[in-house]
Amino acid sequence: MKETNISRRSVLKGTAALGMASTAPMFFVRNAYADGYLNDPGDASSVTLGFNVPQTGAYADEGADELRAYQLAVSHLNGEGDGGMMNTMQPLSLKGNGILGKKVEYVTGDTQTKSDAARASAKRMIEKDGAVMITGGSSSGVAIAVQGLCQEAGVIFMAGLTHSNDTTGKDKRRNGFRHFFNGYMSGAALGPVLEKAYGTERNAYHLTADYTWGWTQEASIKASTENIGWNTQTTVKTPVGAGDFSQYITPVLNSGADTLILNHYGKDMINSLTQAVQFGLRDKSVNGKDFVIIVPLYSRLMAQGAGEAVQGIFGSTNWHWSLQDEGSKAFVKSFGAAYGFPPSQAAHTCYVQTLLYADACERAGTFMPCEVVNALEGHKFDGMGNGPTEYRAEDHQCFKDVLVVQGKENPSSQFDVLEVVEVTPRAQVEYAPDNEFFAGGDLGPCNNGAA
Amino acid sequence: MLPKKITDSELSIVLIFSAVVLTMPIWLAPIGAGYPDLLQKFAIFGLFAIGYNILFGMTGYLSFGHAAFLGVGSYAAVWSFKLLTMNVLPAVVFGVLFSGLFAFLIGYVSLRRSGIYFSILTLAFAQMSYNLAYSVLTPITNGETGLQLTNHDPRIIDTMLLDQAPEGLPSTVLFGVKMSGYPGFYFCALILILGFFIALRISRSPFGLVLKGIKSNQTRMKFTGFNTRPYMITAFVISGMYAGLAGSLMAVTDPLAGAERMQWTASGEVVLMTILGGVGTLIGPVLGAGLIKYFENIFSAFNDKALHELFAFLPDGLENFVVTVVSPFVGEGWHLTLGVLFMIIIIFLPGGIIQGMEKINNRFFKRSSSAKSGSNES
Numbered sequence: 001m002k003e004t005n006i007s008r009r010s011v012l013k014g015t016a017a018l019g020m021a022s023t024a025p026m027f028f029v030r031n032a033y034a035d036g037y038l039n040d041p042g043d044a045s046s047v048t049l050g051f052n053v054p055q056t057g058a059y060a061d062e063g064a065d066e067l068r069a070y071q072l073a074v075s076h077l078n079g080e081g082d083g084g085m086m087n088t089m090q091p092l093s094l095k096g097n098g099i100l101g102k103k104v105e106y107v108t109g110d111t112q113t114k115s116d117a118a119r120a121s122a123k124r125m126i127e128k129d130g131a132v133m134i135t136g137g138s139s140s141g142v143a144i145a146v147q148g149l150c151q152e153a154g155v156i157f158m159a160g161l162t163h164s165n166d167t168t169g170k171d172k173r174r175n176g177f178r179h180f181f182n183g184y185m186s187g188a189a190l191g192p193v194l195e196k197a198y199g200t201e202r203n204a205y206h207l208t209a210d211y212t213w214g215w216t217q218e219a220s221i222k223a224s225t226e227n228i229g230w231n232t233q234t235t236v237k238t239p240v241g242a243g244d245f246s247q248y249i250t251p252v253l254n255s256g257a258d259t260l261i262l263n264h265y266g267k268d269m270i271n272s273l274t275q276a277v278q279f280g281l282r283d284k285s286v287n288g289k290d291f292v293i294i295v296p297l298y299s300r301l302m303a304q305g306a307g308e309a310v311q312g313i314f315g316s317t318n319w320h321w322s323l324q325d326e327g328s329k330a331f332v333k334s335f336g337a338a339y340g341f342p343p344s345q346a347a348h349t350c351y352v353q354t355l356l357y358a359d360a361c362e363r364a365g366t367f368m369p370c371e372v373v374n375a376l377e378g379h380k381f382d383g384m385g386n387g388p389t390e391y392r393a394e395d396h397q398c399f400k401d402v403l404v405v406q407g408k409e410n411p412s413s414q415f416d417v418l419e420v421v422e423v424t425p426r427a428q429v430e431y432a433p434d435n436e437f438f439a440g441g442d443l444g445p446c447n448n449g450a451a
Numbered sequence: 452m453l454p455k456k457i458t459d460s461e462l463s464i465v466l467i468f469s470a471v472v473l474t475m476p477i478w479l480a481p482i483g484a485g486y487p488d489l490l491q492k493f494a495i496f497g498l499f500a501i502g503y504n505i506l507f508g509m510t511g512y513l514s515f516g517h518a519a520f521l522g523v524g525s526y527a528a529v530w531s532f533k534l535l536t537m538n539v540l541p542a543v544v545f546g547v548l549f550s551g552l553f554a555f556l557i558g559y560v561s562l563r564r565s566g567i568y569f570s571i572l573t574l575a576f577a578q579m580s581y582n583l584a585y586s587v588l589t590p591i592t593n594g595e596t597g598l599q600l601t602n603h604d605p606r607i608i609d610t611m612l613l614d615q616a617p618e619g620l621p622s623t624v625l626f627g628v629k630m631s632g633y634p635g636f637y638f639c640a641l642i643l644i645l646g647f648f649i650a651l652r653i654s655r656s657p658f659g660l661v662l663k664g665i666k667s668n669q670t671r672m673k674f675t676g677f678n679t680r681p682y683m684i685t686a687f688v689i690s691g692m693y694a695g696l697a698g699s700l701m702a703v704t705d706p707l708a709g710a711e712r713m714q715w716t717a718s719g720e721v722v723l724m725t726i727l728g729g730v731g732t733l734i735g736p737v738l739g740a741g742l743i744k745y746f747e748n749i750f751s752a753f754n755d756k757a758l759h760e761l762f763a764f765l766p767d768g769l770e771n772f773v774v775t776v777v778s779p780f781v782g783e784g785w786h787l788t789l790g791v792l793f794m795i796i797i798i799f800l801p802g803g804i805i806q807g808m809e810k811i812n813n814r815f816f817k818r819s820s821s822a823k824s825g826s827n828e829s
Contacts, residue, residue: 055751055783110751110783115597115709116701117747123488123705124748127632141596145707148599152620152631166596210585211595239585240595442602444620 037368038154038449039130046103047367049074049354050125052118052136052146053160055110058241058267059138061301062346066136066160067108068339069347073354076334077104084334085355088327088383093362100361107131113138115145122146126153132367133158133357138266138346140164140213147176154449156369158353161346163265163297165216168397169438174446175369177376177391179356179398180349181429183217184437186296186316187224189402189424193314198259198292200229205257207248207272209264210237217263220437221296225261233257238264238272245272249279258286260293269295270305277309298405301344303417310407310417317403319348319385320420328385342415352384356391370446388426394433396443402429461651468734469644476633483749487632491704492744494639495697498646500724500736502693505650506686507722508731509659511666513570515718516557516577520550520691522584522713524698526591529598529708536608537621539630539638539703543696550695551688558687562680565669577718584710597709623703635704642700643737646693651733653689662686694721727796729803738804746789753781 041047051070054063076084079096086094098104107129109121118137125131134150135158137143143162150157151173159167159178163186168178204225208214214237222232233255238248249272252260260281264272276282276293284291295302298315321332321342331351335343343351360375361367377393389400404422411417431438475493479485484493503517524546531542561572584592592598600620609621623630630638653659661682664672672679702708711717724743729735758774758781765773780788800806 056786060783108752108754108782114711115707116711119705119707120488120492120748121752124486124752127488128483128486145597145599145709148620148707149705152622171599237586239582444602 037370039126039132041102041130041132041367044102046105047099048125048129048131049104049106049357050109050122050129050131050134050136051106052109052111052122052125052134054113054138054142057113059113059265061305062138062161062266062299062344063111063136065301065344065347066138066350069335069343069351070106070135070354072335072338073351074104074106077355077358081338082334083330085327085331085351085384088330089355089359090382093359094355095362099358100365100367104358111137111139111142111146113142115142118142118146119149122149123153126150126155131155132369135350135353135357136160137162139211140167141211143167143178144171144212147171147173151175151444151447154369154447156357156372158357160350160353162213163217164213165220165437166212166441168395168441169216170441171212172395172441172443174373174396174443177353177356177396179353179389181316181318181400181402182397183213183220183296184431184435185402185429186217187220188429188431189316189404189422190221190294190296190314191224191228192424192428193404193422194225194230194294195228197314198289202230202259202289203233203257203287204230204259204261205233205252205255206235206261206263207245207252208235208237209240209268211240213265214263216437217296218261221261221263223437230259238268240268242268243271245275246279248272249276249281252276252281253279253284256286258289258291260291262293262295263297264295265297265299266302267305269302273306273313274309298418299345300342300415300418301346303407304414311409313407314421315405317345317405317418319345320403320405320418321348321415322418322420323385323403325383325385325387327383331385348385355384356381369448373446392433394443395438395441399426399430401426457652461655464651465644465648468647472640472644473637475640476636482745484745487636488704489744489748490633490636491639491700492748493741494636494643495700495704496721496724496740496744497737498639498643498700499694499697499721500728500740501643501646501650501733502690502697503721504690504725504731504733504736505653505662505693506690507725508736509654509662509666510683510686512562512565512683512687513722514561514573514687514690515570515715515722516573516575516580517690517694517721518713518715518717519557519577519580520554520694521698521701521717522580522708522710523553524550524695525702525708525712526584526598526698527695528699528702529600529706530591532600532606532623532702532706533598533604534607536606537624538608539623539625542623542703543642543699546695546699546702547692548695550698551692554688554691554695555684558684558691562683562687574715574718577713578715581710581713581715584713592708592710595710597707600706623706630703631705639700639704642696646696647733647737654733658682658685723793727793727803729805732803732805735803735805742804743789746785746792750781750785750788751783755782 053066054060075081076086078098107125111118111121122134133156137146137160140162143159144167147157157176161180163182165183206218208218218235236248262272281291293313295313295315298317303310332342360372364371364375376391379391382388386400389398391398402424403420405418406421408417408419475490476485506512506514527549528542528546531545535541557576561569585594628634665679669679724739725736728739755778758778762770762773
């Protein structure tokens, strides 16, 4: 061991001094511009939005489609392309020159459908890239986690595909907004259609994805089917991403149930539905009734994945590309021109959310989160594919018509797999903000973030 | 057990390490990693890897279940925020305590076997914890949604000290200093330096020598009259506590705990970090942790647009060609790049990045390798 002249004491002092010195600037810098808000673009010529979608994992298909929609929305906001829904949106404050005259830039990130990874990715966008708004997510668990983060950090969160009641119920936040519909609305829309198609005496068996979305959808569908006289025989929770559902489907065969309700989404739904059909459930007859399967939350991407198994199966969806209103037609046209196939409901809701945010900034005249919140709360708009829609101020949930769809018996193309059976009017799916499925949450105050 | 005197060489190592860690915000900024969240991750996972190395590097026991301790630390910390106070110190203490306890239980059973059987046992326990967190323990863990703070949490100590609760969700604090952003990083960094110092002392203590003895030949150790089991359990618990500390720091910088932190991929990640950096070296695991977190956060965010900007200096045709070739390796393909890098390192540098550095050092600075290689303790 070589001896040196430096004493231990002086080294310790040195370490402490170094630590203090390198820490000190951070405390002072943080309060340098206290009056503004987090990531204020100021005089910059551009503004950055953060698109946080699953690029790997069980919801990767939805994530890829969401990203396409975001890129399309950015080009329309910047005045490129044919403008899409900016031609049909009512009222419209956007001018096709970016937002508030600033060119829209974006950064992307992979949520991996994991709360931790999603929050890390969103934090990077906020702290490093200076994003004023985060949007995306294709899982309610992730959406709720990122919504909480955006509230704490002080940026706006425009939820993508998230269907759990909790997103705008128990876990709602002032800085978070959801355009997509939810489990309760699915139940309310499906109830009457199921009654008409399958009668009032059914014995239902639920298989449910074991997380916030699955729980709340199961509760909503259960309440709505029991309302029309059905009996709920058993509810079974299944792990997310299980892959093989045979161990859960075999007991259904001998349970005496005549209806299987699959509260699954993404690849889980494709697997469980395909296996249920392979096990011959739909060819069975129980208590003198044909065995039926119901998938409360449908998407075209899933229906495509499940192939022939979806034929005749009922479900609900937020939007479908075959709708014939002006907004939907404009969106399908410009999405198709850019990518060569029709958009999914995930793409639609993400596109609409981006435009709604931009429009709200334009109306508020600033990107300041609290002003944007004011502009969005209670905002009524039309021409975005769902008819007249309102962002309710009490819970930041959009209220609009809900589509009940059925798997097509004779699809004319690989995209034409669902047909719209009924457009359930808004009044039928609306609920009070303190409804039992949504109680227990509090929006809290809005947060501009520490500038 | 520890030698009493701190030698000068130890001090200078710790000093250099502290200087490098504390100035990270400055020298990492040019490569796009100088923002608080990633810096926090560097410090936290560096700590996790240092602790893991005490078990894997020193004793050679390959644990595939260390993420379980990380998860336990996180849950304990978040519960401390929910029930007691938003101050981070109790959270860190509880995180370390509970994960240590948990590590003792798992270590007591798993260490009855060695080699591959030990690895499988730890993997099984970790997967069990993960699945329990997802299903039966949902009231404690909140399942896949993850454990989060709410407005209705009791926070006994905080409500006793304050007359009225503040509006909205509170932040984690260290006596008034918010633990998000840079202050959070410096808190983690100081703990990382402390953890590094302790690991350094352990590796040079008689206890550390026993562990290294177990690695080289456990049977011979037993023949010389050593009962190795208590030493093994102690090493296992210490490394479990490091993992719990890292887990609680994750909760400190971001008060949320999810079950996926306990998944086997998370356990595998720390093994990769350690091997990538250099097994058995003190600084190697920290480098490995930094590299993997950098890839995960920065490479995954490169999209085609960013690539086109990066290669804009090339002529158009060539630019498009280069972007097409490179794009599968960035963005969602970052795993691929990491895999290729991992293979290259394992094949050409079995000793990890540290070995690579030594090779460079020997080649360019012409030091006699025998004199130098031992002193970095590597």
